[in-house]
Amino acid sequence: MKFREANKKDLNGIIQILIESYISLEGSKELAKKEYKTELNYGHHFFIAVEKKEVIGLIAWFYHGLKKHCLIEIDRFAVKSEYRRKGVGRKLFQKLIENLNKYFSKYGGVRKVFLVTRKKNKRALIFYKKLGFKKVGELKNHFYKKVDYAILEIYPKLIFE
Numbered sequence: 001m002k003f004r005e006a007n008k009k010d011l012n013g014i015i016q017i018l019i020e021s022y023i024s025l026e027g028s029k030e031l032a033k034k035e036y037k038t039e040l041n042y043g044h045h046f047f048i049a050v051e052k053k054e055v056i057g058l059i060a061w062f063y064h065g066l067k068k069h070c071l072i073e074i075d076r077f078a079v080k081s082e083y084r085r086k087g088v089g090r091k092l093f094q095k096l097i098e099n100l101n102k103y104f105s106k107y108g109g110v111r112k113v114f115l116v117t118r119k120k121n122k123r124a125l126i127f128y129k130k131l132g133f134k135k136v137g138e139l140k141n142h143f144y145k146k147v148d149y150a151i152l153e154i155y156p157k158l159i160f161e
């Protein structure tokens with residue numbers, strides 16, 4: 001398995017994972033493509049896992065505030081369905097942290113990573129807990145009415161070093 005920042009050639013592989021992993025994209029290729037391009041324009045980075053030239057996992061991230069704050073938000077995290085429960089997500093996250101430590105090396109590496117995930121997404125909550133994330137709050141009626149989100153955070157230095 002290889003890990004790297006995505007490039008233009010990865011478009012189709014990324015779209016495939018997005019449409020099968022996110023309810024809001026409703027299995028629509030066109031919608032997923034539009035969303036992906038919008039997120040790239042916002043400055044989101046897509047870090048991917050590749051197996052035999054196939055994109056099998058992705059994490060979309062961006063930093064908040066100034067670069068020196070070394071504060072990352074993860075916006076998307078998904079593994080292609082047939083590759084789930086094989087350790088791809090965990091490995092991808094570890095590699096992302098290594099990469100972020102290089103990206104923020106001038107400031108001592110990545111300091112904190114946070115994300116929000118639907119409270120009903122029990123699989124994701126278990127997964128993030130296994131990675132070492134802690135729940136620090138909740139957001140009610142967040143993206144949609146009656147859909148609540150958990151706020152999770154991790155200080156990677158405490159987990160990986």
Ligand SMILES: CC(C)(COP(=O)(O)OP(=O)(O)OC[C@H]1O[C@@H](n2cnc3c(N)ncnc32)[C@H](O)[C@@H]1OP(=O)(O)O)[C@@H](O)C(=O)NCCC(=O)NCCS
Pocket residue numbers: 021022075076077078079080083084085086087088089090091117121123124126127128130
């Ligand atoms: C969440 C997700 C990224 C996990 O990726 P993955 O590659 O399957 O995760 P891993 O195999 O690295 O799992 C690491 C650990 O997390 C836990 N875990 C992962 N998926 C789990 C599940 N479905 N049920 C229970 N525990 C789970 C396990 O403890 C696992 O270790 P184990 O298999 O040795 O017991 C994947 O399920 C996914 O793409 N889901 C759809 C998109 C999504 O909901 N993303 C998160 C919200 S943005």
